[in-house]
Amino acid sequence: MVPRGRPRDMEVDERVLRIAAALILERGYTGLSIDEVAEQAGVAKTTLYRRWPTKDHLAVAVVARLQADDEITDTGDIRADLVNYLEKIAAGLNRMRAAGHRQGPSAGAVGELVAAAARHEDIGRLTREQYAERNALALALIERARVRGELRADLDAEALFDQMAGALYYRVMITGAPVDRAYAERLVSSALEGNLTCH
Amino acid sequence: MVPRGRPRDMEVDERVLRIAAALILERGYTGLSIDEVAEQAGVAKTTLYRRWPTKDHLAVAVVARLQADDEITDTGDIRADLVNYLEKIAAGLNRMRAAGHRQGPSAGAVGELVAAAARHEDIGRLTREQYAERNALALALIERARVRGELRADLDAEALFDQMAGALYYRVMITGAPVDRAYAERLVSSALEGNLTCH
DNA sequence: CCAATTACGAAACTGTAGTTGCGCAATCCC
DNA sequence: GGGATTGCGCAACTACAGTTTCGTAATTGG
Structure with missing residues (x-):
């Protein structure tokens, strides 16, 4: 052709x-x-x-072009792998956050991206596909950790990843709070270890 | 005056x-x-x-005007209270999602709101303040549950709430997946019970 | 009643996104 | 070479956000 x-x-x-x-x-x-x-x-x-x-x-x-390449690593230590992955996502978000606004903490280009996806069906479809791919990689990582016994057999992988990735986006777009490696570690700890009292 | x-x-x-x-x-x-x-x-x-x-x-x-009033309830059962609260947030998001776009699953007005907050410093400040207020209510709810022993003494309340609220926004704005009571229950379960294998 | 102050309507104006029509240039297929 | 196809520049055009000017209306304070 x-x-x-x-x-x-x-x-x-x-x-x-x-x-x-x-x-x-x-x-x-x-x-x-x-x-x-x-x-x-x-x-x-x-x-x-x-x-x-x-x-x-x-x-x-x-x-x-500002987004990270999001290469995922699987070292066999799910905790470290998740922290690394979240940190990469956070780095891309911080780069996008810097764009689109001169001063102050704000969503910057991230918000424009979401708005563009809402306004144009083709952009929305494209970004949803890209995020579906990324999601699939993360879910596979979690699934491998589950299979080898690092994680609970009955876990909800979708909810787990949505929670961690979502928290990053929520802070960047909504609350304006910083996202960095330290926060990624807090997220992974909270998500993996749970929050109920031990019995 | x-x-x-x-x-x-x-x-x-x-x-x-x-x-x-x-x-x-x-x-x-x-x-x-x-x-x-x-x-x-x-x-x-x-x-x-x-x-x-x-x-x-x-x-x-x-x-x-489309956003929920976000009234928080404290019944003493943190699990039920969180599910109810997340469901209210989800209801507001679904209402906003319907606006701003005629067809297809999309962020709708939510994305425009985030973009507007990024473009105008005053809107950004206002929304961040509103979300800070809401956050404070949720953090207080979690803190009370912690104090009465329902939750771990060493929990990270900010990460916990960011995770759950963030997952809702992430799905609405980014992946386009549905948010409803069933999903709120999955979120709360995953966040509270943790995902590591029991020892 | 009068002055200061704020709200309102009408109209013209600027800047930018997006479109359209036209002539010309570069490439492929025969 | 010649026709079909696609890219490009140029210029005029429409639509809408946002501004400005000016004349008028409604209110308060004295």
Whole structure:
């Protein structure tokens, strides 16, 4: 399936994303102007809209680059593996949090991403798929720990991971509290050890 | 301190919020037009902007009405109290999720709220304060259960509540999975009972 | 009654997202 | 080479958020 017609200038994609990233980091989502990106990149607006149908799509493409690669490790110590994984997620969140706002603790680009997913069905579907993939990796990690007897046989893996990942997002987007390795350790401890009194 | 000058027409606030709510529920945030709200409400745009400085502020005011009152109960059974509280939060989230989007599972108005908090420092401060209040209530509930011996003496109350509330928001905003009473029960079970194998 | 103060409506204005039409350029298939 | 297809630049256009100006209305305090 060879593409027909004039091929796209791939250098444009790279240049535009770089310029848009600089603008978002400097002025936030609201300060990102399509006209200005086009001008600085030396291309027409139509060229931008051929690649990203809305400003949201462009912003999502930019912000997606800030997210961590989320490589998961399985050392056989579920506690350490979970802390490491959560820390990676937290690092991506902190990078996104820095973008989209100049001052103060805020959701920054994370919030814009969620809003974009809510506004555009295709972005929503895409992000849900990406998170489903990540979820599957984490659930598999938990399942392996369960099988080898490190975790309870009757655990609820989905609830367990939702709790830990959710707490990170909740703090970044809602309460504005910091997320770092120390907090990841607190989360894993609380989730694994439980909170009922010992009998 | 008697207010000077011509008093505001309070009926305008009510009428505008009602009309804006109808538009948001019908067409979503993007489909909400200040011009149209002003026209339908029979007021000038300047009258709207005197009350809500941006479209985001108006939308937040509308959506805030959808949130639950979050009354907390303390029956002495921490498990039941937490499930009830999480269910109330989930109900508010589901109401907000329905708004802001016509079809498909999506964050809806929740995402717009987070984005608005990220874009406007005053909205962000306000929502963080509201959530801090709610957090304080939940932490007090947990603390009372700890003191009466229902929960571990060395628990991390902040992590515990972040986990449960965060999981709800994570599902609504990120994965699009449903949140209901059954899920609230799974969350509380997982968080309270822990996930390590019993020794 | 009068001055200060605040609310309201109307209209024009700016900036930006997104669209459309057109002419030209680059590529593939025959 | 020639036609079909796709990318690109240019310019004009629409729609909407948000602002500004100005004239008028309603209220308080003196």
